Amino acid sequence: MQATSDKRWFKRLGRSFSQVPLLGWLLGALVAVALEQIGGLSLAWAVGLPKIPVLFGFLMALKKPLLVPSALLYVVLIYVLPIGVIARVSASPLNRLAGKLFSSSLVISVVIHLGLLYATLHVWAGISDYRLLVLKLALIAILLTLSLNVVNGYMGEFSCSHPGFMALGAYGASICTVVLFVDDKLFGSALLPAAIGPFFFPLALILGGLLAAVGALAVAIPSFRTRGDYLAIISLAFMFIVKSMIENLEIVGGPRGLSSQPDWANLPTVFLWTVAGIWIINNFVRSTIGKALNAVRDNEMAADAMTVNTRRTKFIAFCFAAFWAGIAGGLFAHVLRYVNPSTFGIQKLAEVLAMVYFGGLNSVYGSIVGALGISLLGEALRPLEIFKWIIIPLLLILVMIYRPTGLIAFREFDVVKLLQSKQHSEKGV
Amino acid sequence: MPLLQIQKMTHYFGGLRAVYDYNLAMETGQVCGLIGPNGAGKTTIFNLITGIYRATEGKIFLEGSELNGLAPHEIAARGLGRTFQNLLLWRHMTVLEHVKMARYSKISYGLFGAFFGTAQRHREEAAIEAKALGLLGMMGIKHCADQVVVNLPYGVQRRVEMARALAMDPKILFLDEPTAGMNPEELAQMMEIIRQVRDELGLAIFLIEHRMKVVMELCEHIQTLVFGEVIAEGTPNEIQNNPKVIEAYLGKEAVE
Numbered sequence: 001m002q003a004t005s006d007k008r009w010f011k012r013l014g015r016s017f018s019q020v021p022l023l024g025w026l027l028g029a030l031v032a033v034a035l036e037q038i039g040g041l042s043l044a045w046a047v048g049l050p051k052i053p054v055l056f057g058f059l060m061a062l063k064k065p066l067l068v069p070s071a072l073l074y075v076v077l078i079y080v081l082p083i084g085v086i087a088r089v090s091a092s093p094l095n096r097l098a099g100k101l102f103s104s105s106l107v108i109s110v111v112i113h114l115g116l117l118y119a120t121l122h123v124w125a126g127i128s129d130y131r132l133l134v135l136k137l138a139l140i141a142i143l144l145t146l147s148l149n150v151v152n153g154y155m156g157e158f159s160c161s162h163p164g165f166m167a168l169g170a171y172g173a174s175i176c177t178v179v180l181f182v183d184d185k186l187f188g189s190a191l192l193p194a195a196i197g198p199f200f201f202p203l204a205l206i207l208g209g210l211l212a213a214v215g216a217l218a219v220a221i222p223s224f225r226t227r228g229d230y231l232a233i234i235s236l237a238f239m240f241i242v243k244s245m246i247e248n249l250e251i252v253g254g255p256r257g258l259s260s261q262p263d264w265a266n267l268p269t270v271f272l273w274t275v276a277g278i279w280i281i282n283n284f285v286r287s288t289i290g291k292a293l294n295a296v297r298d299n300e301m302a303a304d305a306m307t308v309n310t311r312r313t314k315f316i317a318f319c320f321a322a323f324w325a326g327i328a329g330g331l332f333a334h335v336l337r338y339v340n341p342s343t344f345g346i347q348k349l350a351e352v353l354a355m356v357y358f359g360g361l362n363s364v365y366g367s368i369v370g371a372l373g374i375s376l377l378g379e380a381l382r383p384l385e386i387f388k389w390i391i392i393p394l395l396l397i398l399v400m401i402y403r404p405t406g407l408i409a410f411r412e413f414d415v416v417k418l419l420q421s422k423q424h425s426e427k428g429v
Numbered sequence: 430m431p432l433l434q435i436q437k438m439t440h441y442f443g444g445l446r447a448v449y450d451y452n453l454a455m456e457t458g459q460v461c462g463l464i465g466p467n468g469a470g471k472t473t474i475f476n477l478i479t480g481i482y483r484a485t486e487g488k489i490f491l492e493g494s495e496l497n498g499l500a501p502h503e504i505a506a507r508g509l510g511r512t513f514q515n516l517l518l519w520r521h522m523t524v525l526e527h528v529k530m531a532r533y534s535k536i537s538y539g540l541f542g543a544f545f546g547t548a549q550r551h552r553e554e555a556a557i558e559a560k561a562l563g564l565l566g567m568m569g570i571k572h573c574a575d576q577v578v579v580n581l582p583y584g585v586q587r588r589v590e591m592a593r594a595l596a597m598d599p600k601i602l603f604l605d606e607p608t609a610g611m612n613p614e615e616l617a618q619m620m621e622i623i624r625q626v627r628d629e630l631g632l633a634i635f636l637i638e639h640r641m642k643v644v645m646e647l648c649e650h651i652q653t654l655v656f657g658e659v660i661a662e663g664t665p666n667e668i669q670n671n672p673k674v675i676e677a678y679l680g681k682e683a684v685e
Contacts, residue, residue, distance in 0.1 A: 280544045287543040287550060288529050288536060288557065291522070295530050298519035304501040305479060305511050307534035307597055316540065362521065410521055 019422045020087045021098040026116040027090060028083035033123040036078050040127070047073045054128050058380035091422075099421030109419050118271055125267060134379050136267060136335045139274040140328050141371040145355040146281050146364060147324035152353075153361035153409075154285055155317050156297030161219055161235035162325050162352050164242035165212035167344035169326025170333035171252060172208030174261050177201065177334070182260055186253060194262070201264045205273070205330040212326025213319040215242065220318045224311060239349065246341040257340025258333075265334035273331060277324050282364050282413050284320065293317050294362070351378075354392070358399055360406030364413035370406065430493050432457050432633055433478075433601055438487030440477055440657075447473045448657045451487070455601065460627055460634045462648035464641075464668075466677070470657040471637045472514055475603050479511055480504040491600070506534035510599030512590040514606045514637070518578045524589050525574040528561035529554075531596035564592040567629075568622060584615040588622070595626065602626065604636040608643055616643070623647060645669065653677070 040052045047070045053060045056079070057071030101109040125132040144166065151159040179187045181197045192200070215238070223234040247255045284290040292313045295303035303310050333339040351374070359370020374392070381388040399407060431454040438451040447470045455461055463471050476482045478489060480501040489496040496504050505511075510531075519527060536557075542550035565571045568588040573581055578589055587607065594602055607623065608616050620643060627634055638644045644651060645665040652662040653674045661671045668674055 283546045284543050287538075287546075288533060288554065289538075289540065289543040291526055291530060292533055294522055294526075295519050298521055299517045301481065301501075302513065302517035302519065303530075304481075305505050305513075305517075306531040306593060307502050307506040308530065309500075309502050309534075 016088065017084075019095070020091045021095050021420075021422045022113060022418055023098045023116070024087040024090050024094045025083070026113060026120060027094065028086035030116055030120045030123070031086050032079050032082040033120055035082055037123055037126060040078060043077060044074060047077075049074060052127055054131050055134070055376065055380045059383055062381070062383040095421040098419065102419055102421060106416070106419070110415065113419060114275060118268070121271065122267060132267060133335070134376070136265070136270045137332075138372050138375040139270050140331050140335065141352075141355060141375045142368050143274050143277045143328040143331070144325055144352050145359065145371040146278060146367040147321040147328065148352055148356050149359075149361065149363070149367045150281060150285065150293070150317055150321040150324075152356055153363070153366075154290070154293040154297070155314065156293075157314075157318075158229075158232040159219075159235045159318070159321075160232055160349055160353075161216075161238040161242075161322075163344040163346075163348040164235075164239035165215060165322040165325035166329035166332065166348070167242050167246060167339075167341065168212040168215045169205075169208035169329030170339045170344070171246060171258065171329075172211035172326065173204045173330030174208075174258050174333045174339060175252065176204035176207055177262055177264070178258065178260060181262055184260055186251070186258070197262055198264050201269070201334075205327050208330040209323040209326035212329065213323040216319045216322030217315070220315050224314050224318075239344070239346075243341050243344055253340075255341060257338060259338040261334045261337045261339075263334070263337060265331050270331055270335065273327060277327065278364065278368070278413075281320075281324065282415075285364070286412065289313075354396055357406055358396055360403075360409035360411070363406070363408050363411045365411050366406050366408040369408055373407075431455060432492060433635075434490045435478065436488045436490075438474075438477060438484045438489065440473065440482060441485050446657055448477065448484075451657075451659060453652070455633050455635065457600070457633050458627065458631060459650065460623075460636070460648050462644040462651040463635065463637045463654060464639070464644055464651060465654035469654040471654055472605055473657075474654070475511065475605055475637065478504075479509055479603065502534070505597065508598070508600035509603065510594035510597050510601070511603035512587070512594050512605055512607060514609065516586055516590060518586060518589060520579045521577065523575050523577055524565065524570065524581070524592075525558065525561055527578065527589055527593045528564055528596045529557050531593045532557045532560070534597070561592075561596055564595050567595075567625070568592045569618075584611055584618070587611070587615075587619065591622065591626075595630065599632060601633040601635060604634065606637050606639060608638065608640055616640070620647060 036052065044050075044052050049060065049067060049070050053071055053074060057075050061068045061071045098109070101112060121135060125135045144162065148159070148162045151157055177197065177200075178184050180192045180200070181190050181194050183189045219231070219235050219238045223231045246252060252258050285293070292303065292308045295306070295308055296310050296313055300310055303313075355370040355374045356367065357370075358374055359368070360366025377392060377395075378388070381391055384391065403409070433453065433455040435451060435453040438448060439446070440448040451474060453461075463474065465471055473482065477484045478496075480496065480499055480503070484497065491507055491509070494507075496507065499507075519530075522530070536553060538547060538550040538553050541547065542553075562571060562574065565574055568591060570585050570588050570592070573585060573589075578586060581589070591604075591607070604623070608619050611619060623634065623636075624647070626632070636644075636648070648665060650662070651665055651668045652659050653668060653671075654660070655677045660677060661668060661674045663671070
């Protein structure tokens, strides 16, 4: 009896939260991170923690298992409780607000949601530099994962060259900014005043992206004549070619790498590029031109017979994906302010493939979940050292067994549905 | 000038002669049938016309312009719609997405529209969707529009394929065994749909069929193919009474 009533209670809780609009969750999260900013440290001391836990208490709990209850208490008090209470209490007024915003202008609604999300992330990352770095890298991982999903998920080919494209983008953008704006021992003094640099930065990133897209053409031309394993092999070769090419190019620092990139990849920049990437890629895969990728994947002969130019479709998708990988690479280089060729090797490839297949093929949601999940997990399990590389693959194997296409595969990312007021479901049911 | 004209088409697979000296002339509004025993080369002829294979010899003209050497998608875009014998559908896509996809070559918003979601794109996508829903209504499967095709019954999948081929506004529709594997009820519905398509959309239909009932009732002109060669052609009546056809193919059935 106890069990059934428990379950009913759980279900009722779930139903009452299903009516909370996205606006409510975002507001709750903002309040939670603001509370942490104001009273996080005193609360941490009060529950017996030495400092504010940076990654939801994971790092601390794993280093000192005795602190598990305190860390848990902290997370509940700072995150779960405020978010839950505010989301629930504000549900009905915010539903009305969301509905009104939605019906007046989609653009304003999107901007407000993104603004709240950014504010939350900004305050959360304001606690420590480590958080800021983890967050930036996670956002870049989203961009990278999504771009690989275009090829491996939407188009159904198996491409291994994403680290290579990322390297091209990273070096392309870095060379641009370092040559033009930095007094560097490799390239000499700055050619342009540093003041206009931040405005030039997007151009440098796009240039890096285009360089990656040109590299993609080099893979695509020989390998898209046939289907199957050829692309996997050629793209893997491409990745190694790019890596050893950079290693042997003394002009960009060879194996020592390229450093002293200007510090322009701050959180708003990375956030905006990630949002722009998600928006454009999502637009593309939801259009009929982008759906042609799915047609090519599921049956190329039928796609051809239905007037789809399959060769052009594959080329566009591959270069498009490489472009975004290049952008991600450029951001990556400017976040770390140092790149070296060995970063873009087989380990990076394994990481990004894991993100794609963990999150889910053919799905923007999946890529976001996969990228955030694996990169946060990778950081959170850091204290376990070598065991981290047992736990993460184990998790992947479990996902592959129970959900072979990934956690959230084949789901459309519909912004309109996401932003709508959730009130109507109350009347409907 | 006929709508579709094929002159002396011959095709070899290595040393095997699959099609020999095949000729055809079709007009708009005509329904032609191609019959023959299994392995006679019927589907090969479809694949040759639609560009999946390149004919070893011979010429194919659509409204006087030559189709030889064009890529399959270019030939399709000129107005040759087709369905497949073994149902080539896209298993992860919904019914509506299938039908919309066939408008690919007529989309004009381009990559810019696809990336940035321009107003033109929304207008065009809405127009394509309206057209697709209209065709699904004609096929009587509008209620399945948002379902993934693999979950649908066989008869419905056949109609999805037909709606998809019609969405490209073809001048000629090639149907490769449109009633294969159907029960009598589905068969009657399919025949009704084929008639409706011919009458309402005013296009030529060329079909491969094994069921004599379908061929004899629908087609005005029939060709009989045996080992890649046309051994007889004419009206259903002429074919039914042709001794060569009876010998090679219809056999006992015609005697009944």
